[in-house]
């Protein structure tokens with residue numbers, strides 16, 4: 312009976328190829344928003360026999376990705392990325408163990424232990440912004456990477472030439488540009504026809520296999536070398552507390568399996584960190600909406616006197632808190648989340664959803680839902696202000712409910728660290744720097760052009 316139900320509506324595709332050519336290479340977010348307008352809260356497309364389902368409303372995401380999380384929490388089986396690299400694994404026992412390790416060291420309860428590291432890196436960021444403001448994009452990348460290296464491996468980055476920074480950048484570029492670039496470029500024949508993975512590398516058309524072997528060696532270097540360094544420092548007694556050192560020291564008897572889980576969990580954190588993206592977008596918002604940020608700055612100046620802001624000041628800055636919520640809503644750092652995979656056939660609201668569907672949460676659309684956020688395109692921190700909005704509305708509007716993804720076993724494990732570091736960077740920038748639009752040689756204000764150069768992680772392009 313289920314299979315007699317129709318698939319959710321969506322653009323009509325070509326025979327066999329399906330909607331292959333409907334997937335935009337340049338702007339996947341605008342395409343998803345357009346399908347939402349055209350087809351309602353759930354859309355399905357097909358590509359080479361695979362079903363791809365978009366959930367455009369908070370309610371559909373809650374009903375499926377959260378309430379039915381048991382069958383919606385796998386990642387799509389990307390053999391090029393998973394089997395050959397084991398980066399984006401399924402929802403299995405190994406993943407659960409790695410997530411438990413993350414919860415112990417970067418979960419909500421552990422954030423106070425990282426405050427000092429966050430504050431050290433934030434001061435470095437402010438110094439560099441003062442010395443060379445025009446290089447702000449590079450400074451944000453450095454801040455995000457340095458923070459990750461410090462929290463995950465206890466590695467202090469002291470220059471842009473740092474070996475770990477270069478190696479991590481190499482692995483992340485490889486992952487984003489070569490292994491899983493946005494579709495259709497990132498479609499590997501072996502993902503469509505898994506039996507191809509058994510073909511030997513010397514077979515002439517198996518270039519994917521030769522590439523995989525080369526990339527695998529490069530990726531392995533990226534997660535093994537920093538881990539070995541932590542172990543060496545622990546043996547010498549020079550390791551500073553970090554994700555790896557805390558967990559390695561914790562167990563009296565360290566099994567090979569546990570050590571492997573620590574190494575992989577560390578690697579997932581490094582691969583997933585997006586703090587630089589949020590701060591980059593924050594700077595654009597400060598320039599575009601100066602009045603709201605000046606109001607927050609006045610609050611900060613009033614509370615933080617004679618010292619740099621620290622996370623201990625957070626509770627005393629209620630309006631600034633509303634500004635952060637609005638920044639997270641408008642910036643939508645991961646607008647289409649990370650794809651999930653449906654483990655078995657399902658049906659919802661009269662539609663049939665086949666097993667193995669790739670399920671995408673249109674977080675951007677949820678953050679623009681008019682019923683939740685009146686005048687959604689406007690930058691209005693007041694929509695979260697406890698003196699203007701009741702508690703229930705504020706809770707329902709909180710963008711943190713959507714921006715970090717869905718389902719207990721998939722929701723972003725770095726959310727508390729991301730939140731705390733974004734707050735600290737924003738408050739420190741507002742407290743110490745003037746951020747304004749640039750002027751040309753004739754003194755005319757240059758209006759920033761709002762463009763994004765990475766749409767999976769909505770990373771704003773450079774502006775003046």
Ligand code: HEM
Pocket residue numbers: 406410417579580581583584585586589644645648649650651714715716717718720721722723724725726728729730
């Ligand atoms: C504001 C910044 C961030 C945003 C908006 C964000 C958002 C997300 C989203 C939407 C997902 C996918 C969840 C899903 O599948 O439904 C995710 C996964 C993940 N995030 Fe974040 N994230 C941020 C920062 C971080 C940071 C700082 C870390 C690490 C410290 C981190 C670690 C991870 C990891 C490891 C995953 C994969 C989880 C899994 O597949 O089990 N993220 N994040």
